[in-house]
Amino acid sequence: MADQKRQGAAASAIWGGRFEQGPSEIMERINASIGFDKRLYAQDIAASKAHCEMLVRQNIIGEQDGKSIIEGLDKVRAEIEDGQFEFKTALEDIHMNVEGRLAEMIGDAAGRLHTARSRNDQVATDFKLWVRDAIDELEAGLKQLQTALIAKAEEHAGTIMPGYTHLQTAQPVTLGHHLLAYVEMLGRDRGRLADCRTRLNENPLGSGALAGTSFPIDRQQTAATLGFDRPTANSLDAVSDRDFAIEFLSACAITATHLSRFAEEIVVWSSESFGFIKLSDSFSTGSSMLPQKRNPDAAELVRAKTGRVFGALIGLLTVMKGLPLAYSKDMQEDKEPVFEVADIMGLSVAAMAGMVTDMKVDTTRMRTAAMGGGSNAVDLADWLVRTLGMPFRQAHHVTGAAVKLAEQKGCRLEELSLSDLQSVHADITADALACLTLDASVASRTSFGGTAPENVKHACDEAKRRFL
Ligand code: ARG
Numbered sequence: 001m002a003d004q005k006r007q008g009a010a011a012s013a014i015w016g017g018r019f020e021q022g023p024s025e026i027m028e029r030i031n032a033s034i035g036f037d038k039r040l041y042a043q044d045i046a047a048s049k050a051h052c053e054m055l056v057r058q059n060i061i062g063e064q065d066g067k068s069i070i071e072g073l074d075k076v077r078a079e080i081e082d083g084q085f086e087f088k089t090a091l092e093d094i095h096m097n098v099e100g101r102l103a104e105m106i107g108d109a110a111g112r113l114h115t116a117r118s119r120n121d122q123v124a125t126d127f128k129l130w131v132r133d134a135i136d137e138l139e140a141g142l143k144q145l146q147t148a149l150i151a152k153a154e155e156h157a158g159t160i161m162p163g164y165t166h167l168q169t170a171q172p173v174t175l176g177h178h179l180l181a182y183v184e185m186l187g188r189d190r191g192r193l194a195d196c197r198t199r200l201n202e203n204p205l206g207s208g209a210l211a212g213t214s215f216p217i218d219r220q221q222t223a224a225t226l227g228f229d230r231p232t233a234n235s236l237d238a239v240s241d242r243d244f245a246i247e248f249l250s251a252c253a254i255t256a257t258h259l260s261r262f263a264e265e266i267v268v269w270s271s272e273s274f275g276f277i278k279l280s281d282s283f284s285t286g287s288s289m290l291p292q293k294r295n296p297d298a299a300e301l302v303r304a305k306t307g308r309v310f311g312a313l314i315g316l317l318t319v320m321k322g323l324p325l326a327y328s329k330d331m332q333e334d335k336e337p338v339f340e341v342a343d344i345m346g347l348s349v350a351a352m353a354g355m356v357t358d359m360k361v362d363t364t365r366m367r368t369a370a371m372g373g374g375s376n377a378v379d380l381a382d383w384l385v386r387t388l389g390m391p392f393r394q395a396h397h398v399t400g401a402a403v404k405l406a407e408q409k410g411c412r413l414e415e416l417s418l419s420d421l422q423s424v425h426a427d428i429t430a431d432a433l434a435c436l437t438l439d440a441s442v443a444s445r446t447s448f449g450g451t452a453p454e455n456v457k458h459a460c461d462e463a464k465r466r467f468l
Pocket of ligand 1: 093119329332
């Protein structure tokens with residue numbers, strides 16, 4: 001590339017007053033954000049309309065100019081939505097593409113729109129509006145996933161499965177209880193998004209390039225028009241703040257972690273070895289070589305996409321960490337990670353909801369698995385404490401001896417005879433054995449937040465009241 005300057009390329013009509021030549025083709029390419037920030041078009045136009053109405057009301061621009069600007073902006077929006085709009089790299093970004101087209105449509109009046117405004121407060125405003133919409137959409141998706149989980153939990157309030165710690169069978173639990181654990185996680189996720197939305201909801205528009213403006217603008221008015229709670233309090237902060245994007249990505253990273261953990265369980269549960277669930281055909285794929293395979297690809301991809309979500313968060317933190325106040329062009333790199341994550345989250349949440357709704361549960365396999373691993377040992381210990389008044393530490397010891405005896409005899413704890421149990425401790429009576437069945441074990445866990453079917457039914461009602 002001998003000469004990368006584009007001979008004869010015109011200086012930008014929008015900011016090129018002091019330039020003799022246009023940018024080189026490479027400069028144009030590295031500088032342009034229109035390829036991705038066109039996704040901000042609706043927010044950009046809404047914010048421009050709010051700004052224009054305010055300028056008219058404050059007598060900063062004339063009513064007639066204001067009217068043609070508003071009408072022109074509506075036409076630009078219609079063109080974009082009809083796919084008629086030609087996005088131009090030479091115009092760098094969505095802000096200048098919209099303004100450039102407005103100028104073509106209405107002429108000189110378009111030049112008045114940018115009074116008392118900079119692209120710096122403009123982009124901060126547009127992006128906040130976009131993230132706010134993304135939060136609302138994700139929130140709604142998470143609520144749908146909770147709805148699907150609660151419905152399954154109700155259906156399986158009494159379905160017994162192994163509960164694990166260290167992925168070793170620990171104690172029997174109910175599937176409904178297990179699913180409601182995710183409902184709680186998603187509830188916290190929604191809370192984090194709501195917090196982020198509340199903190200985000202201050203209007204940067206009117207902060208100018210960094211210092212505010214000499215025009216008598218009304219920032220309360222634009223804030224109200226755009227649904228912000230109030231204007232931002234400091235113009236330097238307003239144009240250089242991307243906390244809202246970082247916070248959105250952080251909240252998404254935690255949500256993605258939850259989805260990934262659940263996805264992992266779906267992968268494990270649907271494996272041949274576990275066989276706890278069967279995913280529907282709509283949420284499974286086949287193998288090109290192995291005809292018998294049914295793969296949980298959607299769950300695997302939800303698990304994997306978490307990596308990209310984390311990457312986006314770390315990426316944006318890294319972009320921001322060295323920037324002096326106020327705006328730097330580095331900040332243009334804020335959008336792609338946020339757009340990508342919003343897309344990933346929407347798809348992942350929908351895929352999880354689909355899998356949950358469609359999955360078939362093999363209650364027999366789950367129940368059989370729950371019997372393994374001496375999962376009722378603590379029920380014997382609890383009986384010794386409750387009935388014989390034994391200190392728990394001693395009861396743990398006595399139960400350990402019973403477990404060992406069962407192991408020696410090659411049977412399960414509840415298959416020991418009463419005299420076997422009495423050889424371990426003479427005071428054990430027949431009703432100890434009755435505590436050792438799966439159903440008795442699970443039904444006894446009635447403490448608040450416990451796994452008993454009766455609790456789970458109640459917890460489903462509570463979850464509906466709290467979350468839906
Ligand atoms: N496209 C830019 C961005 O996304 C808009 C702001 C540009 N401001 C400037 N002073 N060059 O950040």
